[in-house]
Amino acid sequence: MEPKKQISKAASTNDEGQAQQYDYHIPVMLLETVDGLNVQPNGVYVDCTFGGGGHSREILKRLGPNGKLFAFDQDPDAKRNLPNDERIVFVPHNFRYISRFLKLHKVDTVDGVMADLGVSSHQFDEPERGFSTRFDGPLDMRMDPSSAKTAASVLQTFSEQQLHKLFEQYGEVTNSRTLAATIAAQRKTNPLQTIAQLKQAIQAVVKGNPNKYFAQVFQALRIEVNDELLVLKELLEQLPEVLKPGGRASIISFHSLEDRLVKNFFKQGSLEEEAYNPFSTGERTKVFKLITKKPIEPSPEEQKQNPRSRSARLRVAEKL
Template identity: 65%
Template sequence: MNEESKNAASGSGYHVPVLFFECLNALNIRPDGVYVDCTFGGGGHSRGILEQLNERGTLIAFDQDADAQQNLPADKRVVFVAQNFRHLQRFLRLHKFPKVDGVLADLGVSSHQFDEGERGFSTRFDGPLDMRMDRRTQLTAAHILLTYPEAQLHKLFEQYGEVTNSKTLAKHVVQHRKQASLKTISDFRALLQPVVKGNPNKYLAQVFQALRIEVNDEMGALKEMLEQIPQVLNKGGRAAIITFHSIEDRIVKNFFKQGSFEEAPDNPFVQTEKEVLLKVITKKPVTASDEELKRNPRARSAKLRIAEKT
């Protein structure tokens, strides 16, 4: 491992890339190929890709968070797209790269987003109830809590946060939101206090996860991006996706396996013929080594799945 690889793998103060070497191996990088990093963030994975490209290779980096642009290297092989990866195909065509050799997406929230209190992602700091990854959009966590009807909040906490008492929580929020101030994280924590179940830190993390997913339409964006992968990959090109919770992982697993997001019916009498456009490379997801977990505990829930265009 050379010094550049070590530096890229350890990341910057902005973000430590997870499953760094596993991702680079997954992509089967050709030195003159075209590769997409859908979640540029701190640029760790991107720097690893660039190191393996020659002067004819190209890296296209997407990130909807304006803060990520501060990490861009001065490298003429990099094309930066300040957009959500749900617009993958449109911006690849716009930049005259209709086909690429590999697509990487690390779906985790960057360490920077968690560590900047004013972004509202973390329960550790006080700050506005924001949670927008793209601050050009309008919907915030505060707006959801103040305006969503009880049934919608219940569904949101149950599906995206797997909160044990999601129905009670939704009812409690609706009953008390008119009297409570819900501008800041500390306001919200005070409102939640009477209904917290089990470990308070875990409970809050689940509630915050649910809100963050809704604010950023993370599941919608992921599905749109995945549907475009078979169209944008060259034959033999690879897609490598890192997920951080079971909802994302199930979506990626099902799409790679059968080209749809639903579980295939386990019925021998029902034959559904569907053209398979991707070959699954990882029967089981790749997870972080013990060595990586010591360095970066945030990698604990990371799962890498890989597929190849047939």
């Protein structure tokens, strides 16, 4: 997900200034995601991950003068991409608080919620944010720069066992136990404050393709720093409450851990695994209708124009 940044052909045909937004972050599966919302002109919608504003601008195009869009983003850099449009309300907070902030704006239910999970191109391309293995920079990885936990603090304070579980579960690193032991030994004499220091410290235990290996390590650290899976779970659990009947959720994920959560929640309407009961004759009440039976993937053309989109998977469901 970290090749060169480029502007897609679609940028040249959109509203003035759109190319600049796409330079910040190219919206993945733009039309597919917004089409999935089935935007109604007078509807109320939520973009949980505003970023460069690409998806939000497409939603605004389809809204009438009485429509409303709430855009969440905890990264203060995103606010400068806001369009001059009175129909949009920017919420500078994590989307895990979606219900709370909608209620603050006297909105109980909405017609659609979309989320483009993961890291924006802008965050990847800023060395000081510490998200990319391509640059040297601080081991930061915070999507919200005001939060306390950084990748460096995780590496310094987690026990060897915690690091093992972190890399095994969040990064699916094959030799996670060896990696954790190496970090625990190296940090006694190595500060592990920068990307270069970490890569050098674990170079001897890298297995397979180094780029893929470091990407898995960085994914695990980033998920932990930003509490990404718990945040996604909290969003999913609020969807039945915030969506109107007939309202839709359109969610893009970038790795199997996220996609599995979205898939199972849309199918079951709950994060709880349904225990098998051989004597039960009833079925759990369905909460969602699946609009996408299988995840939508970016077209070959989009993957070529925006290689970061390759791992993206889009799922859409409708509240019953």
